[in-house]
Amino acid sequence: MLPFSRISIIGLGLIGSSIARAVRAHMPTVGITGYDADPAVRERAAELGIADDVTDTPGAAVTDADMVMLCVPVGAMREAGEAIAADLADGVVVSDVGSVKGSILDDLRAVLPPGVAIVPGHPVAGTENSGPDAGFAQLFHNRWCILTPDERTEAFAVERLSAFWSRLGANVEVMDPKHHDLVLAVTSHLPHLIAYTIVGTASDMESVTRSEVIKYSAGGFRDFTRIAASDPTMWRDVFLANKEAVLEMLQRFTEDMTALQRAIRWDDGDALFNLFSRTRAIRRSIIDQGQDDARPDFGRAHD
Numbered sequence: 001m002l003p004f005s006r007i008s009i010i011g012l013g014l015i016g017s018s019i020a021r022a023v024r025a026h027m028p029t030v031g032i033t034g035y036d037a038d039p040a041v042r043e044r045a046a047e048l049g050i051a052d053d054v055t056d057t058p059g060a061a062v063t064d065a066d067m068v069m070l071c072v073p074v075g076a077m078r079e080a081g082e083a084i085a086a087d088l089a090d091g092v093v094v095s096d097v098g099s100v101k102g103s104i105l106d107d108l109r110a111v112l113p114p115g116v117a118i119v120p121g122h123p124v125a126g127t128e129n130s131g132p133d134a135g136f137a138q139l140f141h142n143r144w145c146i147l148t149p150d151e152r153t154e155a156f157a158v159e160r161l162s163a164f165w166s167r168l169g170a171n172v173e174v175m176d177p178k179h180h181d182l183v184l185a186v187t188s189h190l191p192h193l194i195a196y197t198i199v200g201t202a203s204d205m206e207s208v209t210r211s212e213v214i215k216y217s218a219g220g221f222r223d224f225t226r227i228a229a230s231d232p233t234m235w236r237d238v239f240l241a242n243k244e245a246v247l248e249m250l251q252r253f254t255e256d257m258t259a260l261q262r263a264i265r266w267d268d269g270d271a272l273f274n275l276f277s278r279t280r281a282i283r284r285s286i287i288d289q290g291q292d293d294a295r296p297d298f299g300r301a302h303d
């Protein structure tokens with residue numbers, strides 16, 4: 001049995017359009033209605049035919065839905081919830097895909113009516129691209145989707161949402177929101193901050209020209225430039241919403257970086273070698289678990 005029969009997607013960018021495409025591919029009988037605050041995105045989404053209907057108001061997109069997925073930047077979740085509150089059907093499941101989970105449940109509970117089941121979620125899958133053209137149906141294949149309900153969240157809603165993400169090819173895990181934010185601070189948010197910093201540092205250097213940075217961007221730097229091309233609005237919101245955990249991880253990172261600086265200064269080759277051997281082992285276990293993104297077709301636009 002299908003977990004939902006008519007879904008609504010609010011925010012038709014990379015993640016919203018990927019969900020729409022994946023639902024089309026894996027649950028073709030499920031109806032999809034979409035809305036985006038940006039008229040140009042609505043127009044493009046309609047052109048691409050990623051939803052059965054793209055509406056001009058948020059309310060019209062949700063009236064008939066049995067599940068609503070909020071796919072907007074973290075800082076816009078509350079406003080997006082407010083905009084649909086009056087038009088939600090009783091018993092509807094509302095979820096989201098935000099990269100930070102701590103405050104979302106409180107924010108959504110504050111603006112949505114009591115008859116609505118709220119299950120926050122985060123598909124740990126994405127790319128540096130944004131907008132409706134960037135989405136693709138296979139984005140969630142063999143990727144994690146973390147759900148962060150609390151003790152008040154209706155069990156039926158967690159089960160249905162779990163089934164929904166499984167159908168899209170994801171592996172579902174349930175986690176406490178605070179723990180989610182700490183784990184993602186080190187595995188996703190801090191790496192993005194480092195990438196933004198290093199690319200910024202290189203571009204600020206006066207003795208190295210911009211064309212040299214582009215021309216000689218070998219392995220490491222090149223990977224950072226991909227991450228540092230990620231959406232500014234999305235990442236501004238992530239850092240502001242996960243301030244505490246990011247600052248805690250940044251503190252640890254800075255201390256570890258200072259230790260490395262010291263090892264280089266004092267020619268402590270053993271310290272460098274030992275750390276690099278430990279980190280190599282982590283990379284190998286990621287590959288062994290089939291969690292590597294370096295698949296030949298990953299991140300390319302295809303449906």
Ligand SMILES: NC(=O)C1=CN([C@@H]2O[C@H](COP(=O)(O)OP(=O)(O)OC[C@H]3O[C@@H](n4cnc5c(N)ncnc54)[C@H](O)[C@@H]3O)[C@@H](O)[C@H]2O)C=CC1
Pocket residue numbers: 010011012013014015016035036037038041071072073074076079080097098099100122123124125126127128129130131132231234238
């Ligand atoms: N980009 C990524 O790799 C991943 C992003 N996420 C999360 O998914 C969410 C969406 O990110 P993307 O799809 O990448 O961004 P995107 O920029 O591609 O799409 C977001 C869309 O939301 C629309 N929007 C903004 N405020 C709105 C509002 N109040 N009502 C309706 N539409 C509104 C924008 O016009 C835009 O089209 C974010 O919360 C992000 O943290 C989660 C996993 C991966």
Ligand SMILES: O=C(O)C(=O)Cc1ccc(O)cc1
Pocket residue numbers: 098099123124125126127128188227
């Ligand atoms: O493009 C990449 O490497 C990413 O890390 C994508 C990504 C961005 C944000 C998330 O919350 C989850 C995944």
